[in-house]
Amino acid sequence: MCTYLTETIKITGSGKGADGWFSVSDASVYFDHPVHAMAEHTLNIDFRNPAKGPAARVAVELSAESARGLAQAILLTLDSAPPGMVA
């Protein structure tokens, strides 16, 4: 099915898209049909900057297992950073 379920958050950072680097301000996270990945459903993330238009987007489509692994790796990396480095 189309799950429609989407988490959207405000973010700060940069991403590299088709036209090079740009600042990103929003992220959409959803588990739904992918455009490219060969699976029925994937965990998809759009890093976006709506102020720069629809094409200002970095997209990933990950298997559920990959997405969980990525989430754990992100948290592990942040937790492992030297004290005082991560705000």
Next chain:
Amino acid sequence: MNEALSAETISITGHGGDEIEAYLARPLESGVFGSVVVIHHMPGYDSQTKEITRKFAAQGYAALMPNLYWRDAPGAAPDDAAAVARAKGGVPDEQLVGDVGGAAEYLRALPAASGKVGVIGYCSGGRQSFLAACSLELDAAVDCYGACVVNPPPEGMPLKVKPVVGLAGNLSCPLLGLFGAEDKFPAPDETAELSKVLDGLGKPHEFHTYENAGHAFFAVNRPAYRVEAANDGWQKIWDFYGRYLAS
């Protein structure tokens, strides 16, 4: 039928008088033809759904697919436009009905149009096809594995999409439903319930549920594609539209 056709991008008047992009495919053969509004799936106004639109023209129907995401992202790549539309919460039902209505009016006004207009939608568009057929005067509707027609979204899933089975009394035309037995959304019990409701209302419909097929079995570029179900499904569509849209 020689399957010759023309296809082009045009502008039509959609919901609220908005000018939106649409993809039009027409048979080149002379004669009177029926028409079909094609509702794209949630991934958007993409090449695959344009191919489906052309398939109807090759079969002798004028077919028109409105770009439901045009307002949110005019001129954007289909996947980027879909991302914008998703972030905004999707297409409101009222807007969908207005856009399909605008497309139907455009088709009825074409030279050589018979005046009969059908609608078809896939995935989220399946639900929207049913919604349109319950909201507009149409001649035939096809729902390809649309979920959330009868059942609300699963508990804990905060979807904005609402069931539309309550509109079934207003269904204006015969309905063809094509579903996969392995689909969970809609699962066979949900489509059986819809059939029961339509039986109770005396609304003509025919549903086919294919074994060894799940959701999106028509999608030739996806792993969900099931050739036997898709081939038979297309035959069912040609037969159904042949009965209700033929001039």
